[in-house]
Amino acid sequence: MPELPEVLTIKKDLKKEILGKKVVSVKKEKNYKPAHSTDLFSKYVVGHLVEDVDNIAKLLLIKLSSGKYIASHLNMSGILLYNTTDPYIKMSLEFDTGDMLYYSSVRMFGYFEVWDNIKLNEYKKRYGKTALDQDLSIEEFTKIIGSKNKPIKTVLLDQKLVSGIGNIYANDALFMSGINPYKKANLLGKEKLEELFYNIREILNEGIKNRGSSIDRYRDLYGKMGNQQNFFRIYGKREKNCNSCGNKIKFEKMQGRGTFYCDQCQPLDDRIRLL
DNA sequence: ACCTAAACCTGGGCGC
DNA sequence: TGCGCCCAGGTTTAGG
Numbered sequence: 291m292p293e294l295p296e297v298l299t300i301k302k303d304l305k306k307e308i309l310g311k312k313v314v315s316v317k318k319e320k321n322y323k324p325a326h327s328t329d330l331f332s333k334y335v336v337g338h339l340v341e342d343v344d345n346i347a348k349l350l351l352i353k354l355s356s357g358k359y360i361a362s363h364l365n366m367s368g369i370l371l372y373n374t375t376d377p378y379i380k381m382s383l384e385f386d387t388g389d390m391l392y393y394s395s396v397r398m399f400g401y402f403e404v405w406d407n408i409k410l411n412e413y414k415k416r417y418g419k420t421a422l423d424q425d426l427s428i429e430e431f432t433k434i435i436g437s438k439n440k441p442i443k444t445v446l447l448d449q450k451l452v453s454g455i456g457n458i459y460a461n462d463a464l465f466m467s468g469i470n471p472y473k474k475a476n477l478l479g480k481e482k483l484e485e486l487f488y489n490i491r492e493i494l495n496e497g498i499k500n501r502g503s504s505i506d507r508y509r510d511l512y513g514k515m516g517n518q519q520n521f522f523r524i525y526g527k528r529e530k531n532c533n534s535c536g537n538k539i540k541f542e543k544m545q546g547r548g549t550f551y552c553d554q555c556q557p558l559d560d561r562i563r564l565l
Numbered sequence: 566a567c568c569t570a571a572a573c574c575t576g577g578g579c580g581c
Numbered sequence: 582t583g584c585g586c587c588c589a590g591g592t593t594t595a596g597g
Contacts, residue, residue: 293590348591365591367575378575397574399591440568449592456590506577506589525590546570548588 292364294420294454295497295518296508297348300370303511304352304391305343307372311385312339313354322380322398330404334358335383346410347417347453361405361413362393367507368400369393374513396507420454421490432483435475442478442486443471444545455490457547458503458518458525463490464551465524470558471549496521524550 292300316331318324334356342353350370352360362370369376371392381393381402393402405413418434419426434452438445445451446460455463464471466489469482478486502508502516505526509515519526523533528541532552542549 296590363591365573366589367591395574396576397589399573399575447591458590503590508590547591 292348292368292502292508293456293459293494293497294348294422295459295494295500296502296516297345297350297364297454298422298498299502299516300511301343301345301350303372304350304370307389307511308340308352308385308391309343310339311387311389313337313383314386315384317382317384319380322395322402324401324403326403330358334404335360345420346414347420347449348456349413351405351410357407359405359407359410360402361410362402363400364395365397365399365401367397368395368402369507369509370511371509371513372511376509376513417449418452421452422454422494426452428484428487431487432480435486436478436480436483438475440475441472441544442469442475443547443549445475446490447545447547454494458505458522459490459493459497461525461548461550462493462523465556466493468556470553470556471544471551472558493523524552526550 313335316335318328335354339355340352341355344351344353348363350362350364354360362368371394373390375392376394378394378396379392380395383391385391431452435445443460443464446455446463447457463486467482467486469478469486497503497518500517500521501510503518504515505519524539527539527550530539531537532539532555535552535554537552537554540551540553
């Protein structure tokens with residue numbers, strides 16, 4: 291699924307395309323079941339204007355003049371498409387301009403639903419600031435992340451601490467920082483945590499600049515692939531050699547997620563480095 | 566109150 | 582060709 295760079299890319303394009311437009315019809319495909327009755331779409335979406343497009347962590351929000359929101363989490367395989375389709379469309383919105391917005395998903399994990407403020411606020415409470423939030427200071431980051439007695443990769447993927455970092459960008463940010471994914475976060479030290487903070491911001495911003503990572507399903511709002519996959523530091527380089535030291539890259543499952551690291555450049559024990 | 570493992574799904578790619 | 586397995590940008594939940 292989209293991580294923060296992909297979500298922010300979609301958000302920006304969505305804002306540009308649909309702000310101020312009125313929804314005139316909604317269509318749901320039979321093989322998609324939102325958590326609520328489709329009445330909510332006809333009641334709170336059809337006939338209403340798009341007032342804003344926003345996000346909470348990786349959740350996309352379309353604010354409507356009815357006071358309700360379309361909340362869409364793309365999860366692993368979801369995409370939003372504007373005036374272009376694919377074989378996995380689940381929901382379609384038609385605007386007064388004739389433009390179309392589609393929610394597409396292969397694996398059925400994501401959702402595209404009508405939410406009210408209450409549900410939105412409950413959701414918000416469960417998530418930390420995104421890694422790119424202007425008001426997430428380096429002090430706050432190091433305090434939140436550096437206090438956990440858990441592997442740093444697990445901590446980075448915990449969205450209630452700091453949100454937006456997913457598996458791709460976590461792998462790459464750790465490689466850039468020379469940090470072993472198994473290293474306990476509370477053993478990293480101030481300097482390493484700060485380095486990690488800067489590298490997370492760098493790699494997320496690079497992802498945005500390259501319009502996201504398309505390793506499989508991800509496409510932007512116009513159905514186009516992102517480019518960040520061409521710049522991966524270590525993610526996806528199973529059986530390949532480290533571009534820094536030439537050693538064979540390790541691939542292991544950690545918390546069920548594919549984890550790539552170079553045990554030379556990202557030593558678990560600092561003593562290994564000194565030898 | 567922790568942690569992990571499995572579950573939620575579909576489809577693509579690989580080896581045999 | 583086909584079957585079985587492994588893999589996938591995430592999150593939630595059940596179970597120890």
